Amino acid sequence: MMQPAITIAGTRVKPGQQTTISVPVARLYTHTEMAMPVHVVHGRREGPRLFVSGAIHGDEIIGTEIIRRLMKLKRLRSIRGTLLAVPVVNVYGFLQHSRYSPDRRDLNRFFPGSEKGSLTSQLAGTVMEEVIQGCTHGIDLHAGSNHRANLPQIRAAIDDPETLRLAKAFKVPVIINARLREGSLRHAAAELGIPTLLYEAGEALRFDEVAIRAGLRGVMSVMQALGMLTAKQSPASDIDPLIADTTSWVRAPISGILRMKVPLGGRVAKNSKIGEIADPFGDEEVEIRSPVSGIVIGRLNLPLVHRGDAVIHIAHLDRLKGIEPIIEEFREEITEDR
Ligand SMILES: [Zn+2]
Numbered sequence: 206m207m208q209p210a211i212t213i214a215g216t217r218v219k220p221g222q223q224t225t226i227s228v229p230v231a232r233l234y235t236h237t238e239m240a241m242p243v244h245v246v247h248g249r250r251e252g253p254r255l256f257v258s259g260a261i262h263g264d265e266i267i268g269t270e271i272i273r274r275l276m277k278l279k280r281l282r283s284i285r286g287t288l289l290a291v292p293v294v295n296v297y298g299f300l301q302h303s304r305y306s307p308d309r310r311d312l313n314r315f316f317p318g319s320e321k322g323s324l325t326s327q328l329a330g331t332v333m334e335e336v337i338q339g340c341t342h343g344i345d346l347h348a349g350s351n352h353r354a355n356l357p358q359i360r361a362a363i364d365d366p367e368t369l370r371l372a373k374a375f376k377v378p379v380i381i382n383a384r385l386r387e388g389s390l391r392h393a394a395a396e397l398g399i400p401t402l403l404y405e406a407g408e409a410l411r412f413d414e415v416a417i418r419a420g421l422r423g424v425m426s427v428m429q430a431l432g433m434l435t436a437k438q439s440p441a442s443d444i445d446p447l448i449a450d451t452t453s454w455v456r457a458p459i460s461g462i463l464r465m466k467v468p469l470g471g472r473v474a475k476n477s478k479i480g481e482i483a484d485p486f487g488d489e490e491v492e493i494r495s496p497v498s499g500i501v502i503g504r505l506n507l508p509l510v511h512r513g514d515a516v517i518h519i520a521h522l523d524r525l526k527g528i529e530p531i532i533e534e535f536r537e538e539i540t541e542d543r
Contacts, residue, residue, distance in 0.1 A: 208251040211287065213243060214335050221249040223282065228335050230296065231327050239297070241328075243336060244276050244290040252286025253341040253431045257424055258332075259291065261313050261345060261390060263298015263305070264409040268346025271420040280438045284428070289336050295328070302410060304350055314386075316393035333393060342371065342431060343394050343401035344424055348416070349408045352507035353515070356469040356500075357406040357419040357535075362391075363448070368400040374430035375402060375423035376442040378470065378535045379502055379520055382450045402427070408506065418539050442538055447531060449520035452502065457482055457510040459491050464508065465517070470532040471501045472525045479517055482510065497521050500528050 210219045214228040227240035257275070259268025272292040275281075281288065293299045297307050306312055310325035318329025337343065349355040360383035363369040372380045383403070385392040394401040404423060407416030422440050429439035457463065461482040473479055473495040483490040493516065503518030510516060522528065 206251045207249055211247060218245050218247045220247055222247050230331055231324050241296050246281050246288040248284040248286050250285045252433055254287040256289045256336050256340045256343045258294050259346045260293045260295055260299050263295040263303050265348040267348045267407045267416050269293055270417050271346055274421050275424055284433045286433050291336060294332055314388035316388055316390045337394055340399055343399050345390050345403045347405045349503055353503050353505050354408040355405045355503045357416055358502050360403040365400055371427050371430055372402055374426050376426050376444045377419055378446055378531045380446045380448045381452055415539050444535055449522055451521040453519055454515035455517045457512055457514045457516050460511045462508050463510050467501050469501055469504055472528040474498050498525055
């Protein structure tokens, strides 16, 4: 069936139309108008309405690049349903290379937002009203913050069967069963009954080709799982992801200079060595050992640490067998994808 036209921020989009709408957000104090661009691909045929959002944290620019590549795809012209893609949600933070809003708030703690609230809360409210409401599914794209890089992973509330199905469809090596945090976009979307995935990959303010390609491929695979794209239009993959219920950060036991011994995606056994920290002269040196068994899903790239700094993020897995083949397969698939 042909779907009806939709209206976003006062602009009507007809079925079969692809367009970019500038959604007005709060002005800067210079009196400069600000807007959040929303790409709309409104298919002719009825189907799901999917939102894909990037840079809710203004320095997490990998999602912005994933969306840019996504919008180039000619096959979007024939989708079923509707795609709403917002490459830069936190337009203020993006401008300042900052995770936060100009009022120093974390946008991803202010959903669903309010018209009468702070600047951050107003932005959250606009995103909800113009984009999220009326969607049936969502994908929110993030990257590691503060010199930390993440292995491509999905975080989702997988107790919900539809969310789990889509999380698996994303075809990254690891799914983290992540509870919903109050104020996050994911939480606000879940309150409206919209299954939403959070994709985490790479590092803030950096491009990482594996993270970008895995994200693009993941969005397309989810669109296929939703029936928006056909199987022929979407990349094939044999990845059967590992699922972890718990993750933990290992912290620096002393202040000093860190030498990390395990890569992203590496497997660690309980008590195995993951790195060393030494003072600048190497007189005092302390080994860091993993308190748990699992897979490295995030790590600090900056080797200068204070005692207590989070250096490595491990998804707990009891069975270490099978980790390496999945990571290898994933890397091969991503390198071959063109
Ligand atoms: Zn983030």
